[in-house]
Amino acid sequence: MSQEQEPLLTIESLTAGYQDEDVLQDISFRVAAGEFISIVAPNGTGKSTLLKCITSVLPLRHGKVFLHGRPANSYGPRDFARQVAVVGEEENAFAFSAEQLVFMGRFPHIPRFAQPSAIDRALVQEAMDNVGMWHKRRAKLHELSQGERQKVMIARALTQSPQLLLLDEPTSHLDIANQYAVLGLVKKLAAERNIAVIAVLHDINLALRFSSRLILLKQGRLLADGSPGEVLTPDMLETLYGMKFALLRDGDICCVQPR
Numbered sequence: 001m002s003q004e005q006e007p008l009l010t011i012e013s014l015t016a017g018y019q020d021e022d023v024l025q026d027i028s029f030r031v032a033a034g035e036f037i038s039i040v041a042p043n044g045t046g047k048s049t050l051l052k053c054i055t056s057v058l059p060l061r062h063g064k065v066f067l068h069g070r071p072a073n074s075y076g077p078r079d080f081a082r083q084v085a086v087v088g089e090e091e092n093a094f095a096f097s098a099e100q101l102v103f104m105g106r107f108p109h110i111p112r113f114a115q116p117s118a119i120d121r122a123l124v125q126e127a128m129d130n131v132g133m134w135h136k137r138r139a140k141l142h143e144l145s146q147g148e149r150q151k152v153m154i155a156r157a158l159t160q161s162p163q164l165l166l167l168d169e170p171t172s173h174l175d176i177a178n179q180y181a182v183l184g185l186v187k188k189l190a191a192e193r194n195i196a197v198i199a200v201l202h203d204i205n206l207a208l209r210f211s212s213r214l215i216l217l218k219q220g221r222l223l224a225d226g227s228p229g230e231v232l233t234p235d236m237l238e239t240l241y242g243m244k245f246a247l248l249r250d251g252d253i254c255c256v257q258p259r
């Protein structure tokens with residue numbers, strides 16, 4: 001992030017955990033509007049925990065999280081939801097149709113006791129069209145496949161018009177074509193709308209392809225923070241995962257394979 005940019009999100013010396021264990025220790029980084037950051041780390045390192053700290057679901061033990069320079073936990077839920085959207089763990093909203101669920105993304109923007117406007121309805125249709133789910137709008141959540149549900153959740157988050165989009169393994173149920181289509185869409189819309197994205201991704205090649213910046217975590221600490229080219233070296237990946245990797249190039253495309 002360049003020095004001139006006002007940080008949208010600032011994380012300062014964050015330590016957090018559960019019971020008697022500090023899962024994350026002394027994590028600091030800043031996020032500017034328009035950045036696409038992927039968090040890459042082995043299972044159980046604390047990636048989801050980090051997102052929970054940003055959304056104040058989990059209180060910090062030490063450190064601070066600021067959104068627009070103000071403590072993130074000082075925002076009310078509606079105010080926070082106007083700025084931050086989350087695609088994460090499975091929801092239990094099975095009684096709702098896909099369209100109703102995506103509509104919920106507009107709730108923080110609709111004044112209390114007011115009816116949704118034509119613009120709200122158009123945003124819902126546009127987001128569902130964008131992820132190819134408008135034709136399934138009447139289906140209840142339980143009638144959708146896991147991949148379709150993931151696309152609905154992404155449509156809801158886009159409908160929310162956030163400034164910061166938090167994605168926790170958003171493509172884990174998508175086939176390879178849909179993974180690239182959905183992340184490509186998120187990246188395009190984020191660039192057009194100046195949205196910052198923080199995505200937890202296990203697929204290093206997706207992280208390489210879509211991120212402007214990567215943050216690697218190891219044993220609860222920040223191991224590396226930089227551009228994909230700087231950070232994703234075979235040595236760094238070996239430090240992270242304890243196995244050897246090769247970096248393969250084909251023109252502009254770069255990918256990582258275990259040796």
Ligand SMILES: Nc1ncnc2c1ncn2[C@@H]1O[C@H](COP(=O)(O)OP(=O)(O)OP(=O)(O)O)[C@@H](O)[C@H]1O
Pocket residue numbers: 018019023041042043044045046047048049050
């Ligand atoms: N509610 C909880 N209570 C106690 N421990 C928890 C809780 N949630 C997570 N943990 C522990 O915190 C650690 C980090 O979990 P977290 O879900 O943040 O990891 P992660 O990096 O997202 O993992 P994964 O890649 O497997 O999804 C794990 O050891 C986990 O067992």
